[in-house]
Amino acid sequence: MLDFSGRKVLVVGGSSGIGNGVAQAFRAAGAEVSIWGTRPTASDYDGVEGSDLTGLAYTQVDVADRAAIDRATADITELDVLVLCQGTVRYKRQEFEREGWDDVMDVNINSVMDVARALKPALQARGGSMIIVSSVAGFGATIGTPAYSASKHAAVGLTKTLGAAWASDGIRVNGLAPGLVETKLTHVTTKNEKRLAGALRGIPQGRMGTPQDMAGVVMFLASPLASYVTGQTIIADGGLTLQ
């Protein structure tokens, strides 16, 4: 196990799914972990599948609201690890319309840069590391969700550019591109028997990923084991994109 004792970690989108798994893994490794989510209070996640806020410091921040990001980051002066795991998608062709497009771009990419920009001084103060969670959708087409795909391609690109731009400031920037992980974002596939069977056939490892699988990659990237790695996005998809 990696040891993050005494480290300050913030997971944006840490209230559920992959981000929650990442947050709990850092907590188990000794870190002081803060998370952001959309609900008013931590207790609003009680009993919610995929959400365990035990031992995590929760703040409600709608990342589509730039003023809310400014308020939430104003007092953060030191940070060792920033994980940007917020994400959303709109199905039923909504992303082909301007409103759906804007909603997804605001959360999936604009807010990534907004939070990164606001917390750069705090990361620099600790020689910290940032991990941007994109997707395998950042490497190919997703026919029904153009904003999701475009935002994730942008996240992969931003990871490279910030990795290069902030290296001389002592900040490493890397990315995780998950394949299929069962969370509320993917229920449209995972709760549909036929679709799930089809999806699993395309995964050489023959199973979905778990938030814990994803946490392992994020922790590696944030750890000294990855001290000479920056600007890279690691695909963790059980081999989905190999064929």
Ligand SMILES: NC(=O)c1ccc[n+]([C@@H]2O[C@H](COP(=O)([O-])OP(=O)(O)OC[C@H]3O[C@@H](n4cnc5c(N)ncnc54)[C@H](OP(=O)(O)O)[C@@H]3O)[C@@H](O)[C@H]2O)c1
């Ligand atoms: N699951 C997969 O198969 C998969 C695959 C590839 C990439 N990803 C990426 O992994 C990341 C996490 O997704 P997930 O699958 O774990 O889904 P999830 O369980 O829905 O988690 C999404 C997180 O983002 C937060 N969020 C959404 N909109 C927000 C907003 N406007 N302001 C603040 N927070 C907001 C959610 O808060 P609430 O908890 O309050 O809703 C939640 O914490 C996303 O970037 C997603 O694109 C997931």
